[in-house]
Amino acid sequence: MIQDSKISGIKPIENMTQVDRIEMNLHDYFRNENFQPGDAIPKELELAEAMGVSRTAMREALTRFKTLGIIESRKNRGMVITQPDVLQNMNRVLNPQLLDQETMQEFFELRLVIEMGVADLLYLRKTEADLKKLEVIIEKETASTNKLEKLKLDIEFHATLYQISGNKTIERFQKILMPIFDYMKNDLHIRSQEEDENYVSHKVLLKILREGTAEDFRLGMHKHLMQYFEQIK
Amino acid sequence: MIQDSKISGIKPIENMTQVDRIEMNLHDYFRNENFQPGDAIPKELELAEAMGVSRTAMREALTRFKTLGIIESRKNRGMVITQPDVLQNMNRVLNPQLLDQETMQEFFELRLVIEMGVADLLYLRKTEADLKKLEVIIEKETASTNKLEKLKLDIEFHATLYQISGNKTIERFQKILMPIFDYMKNDLHIRSQEEDENYVSHKVLLKILREGTAEDFRLGMHKHLMQYFEQIK
DNA sequence: TAGAATAAATATGTAGTACATATGTATTTG
C-alpha cells in the first residue's frame, strides 16, 4: 500500500502531500474492491471519514480521478466508476505549445511508424466499399485545383485508410496526432511531388491495395512518405 | 471563449458546472498569454478574484491542470506551467480492470502495428553495439531452461528493439502497453513454436537485422508474430 | 385509487474563513 502504488510520477515519498496519499489509498481501494465501470462508490463524506481526513482533501483527490475520467459524479446521485477514455486524456495534454521539439519529433515518427505498420490490418479488413471511397477521394483530389482543398483531401485519404483498418483507437490516435504533424510540417521543406522520380501517389497506393499484398503496400507507403522519412536521421 | 474550448469531453453546455467554465477560461488564458513551461502563473487568490469566483472553485479547476501535469505547485513558490508528460497520463488510465474488451483488443492491435512499422527506424539507427546486445539476450534465451526466465528474455528482446529505434516515446509506449499484451495473452491459446513450420525466431530476426533490409525484417517480424496476427479477424 | 402536485431528504457544488506548513526574504546576532 505504500511505495509502488503512487500513481503519478516519481515524486519522492518525502514531499508527498496528504492528498497524494489519499489518492494512493483510493486507488488501492478501488482496485481491491474490484470496482467495475458503473459501480457506485461511497459518498464523499463517508470516504473522508473512513480515511480520517477532511472532505476538502478527499474532494481534491476525487477531483483527480474525475479529471482522468475514472469516476463521474452528479448532484445527489453520488459517484460511479467509469471507463476512462485513454486517448482523450492524451489529447488534452498533447499541446504543441507546451511540448518540446524532441517529443514532437518522436510523435511525428510514431505516426510514420503506424502508417507503415497498419498495412496488415488494411488487408485483413478492406472491403470493396472502402476502396470505392478511396477512389472517390482521389478523383476529387485530381480534379481540384485549390491548394487548400487538395491538402484537405490528402488528409482525408489517410484518415480513410485508418478507418479501413477497423481499429477505432488507431483511427482516433491518428487524428490526435494531426496537430503535431501539421506543426512539424512547417519546419520541413517539402519539395513538390513532381520532383520525385519514384513518388508513389494515392492512386498507386489504391492500386496496390486492390491488387497487391501488404508488403507491396508498405513499400509503396514508404515511398509515398519518403520526404518525411528523409528528415529522420 | 465559449464553445469549442471545452477541454474535456462532449459535456453539453447546459449541465456544465462552474468549475468547468473556470477550467475553460484558464485554458484560454494560458493559451492567450502564450505561457511556456517554466513560466510562473498568478497565485490562486489573484486568479479567483480576477475571475470573480471563490478560491475553492478556482483550486478545483487548478487541480485538474495539476492532475494533467500542465501546472505544478509548491508551497509558497506559487505555480508554474510545466511540460506535460503525455504518456504518463495515458498510463494512469490504461487499466485492464476498467477497459472493455474491444478497447483492449484495439490496443493489442496497435502494438502489433507498431512492432511492424518500427522496422525503418531500426535500420536507420542500429549500431553494432545494439546488435551485440540482442545477441547476448538470444544466447541467454537459448541457454535458459526456466520457462519464466525465457519469457522475461523474450520481452527483453522486443524491448531492446524499441530501444534501438532511438525513439523514447515509442519505447515507453510499448512498455505501457505491456500489461494489455499480458492480459490478452491469457485469452489466446498459443501453441508451441515448434509446431510452426515457418516460425521466425529471435535469432533469425537478428540475422535479418544484420544482413537484410527493413522490408525483410517486416516480413520476418510478421512471421514471428504470426500467432497473434492469426487471432485478428 | 391513480396520478399529479408538493414537500422533504440527500449528495454534490460553491463560498468563506481560519489555520498549518513549507519556502523565500529580511533582520538580528555572534
Next chain:
DNA sequence: CAAATACATATGTACTACATATTTATTCTA
C-alpha cells in the same frame, strides 16, 4: 560577514454553511 532568527507569503488542510439538482416520500385532487 556568516550564521541564526524572525517575518512574510502562497499553497495545503480543515471546518462550516448554504446552493442546487435529483430522488424519495407525502399530500392533495379528480
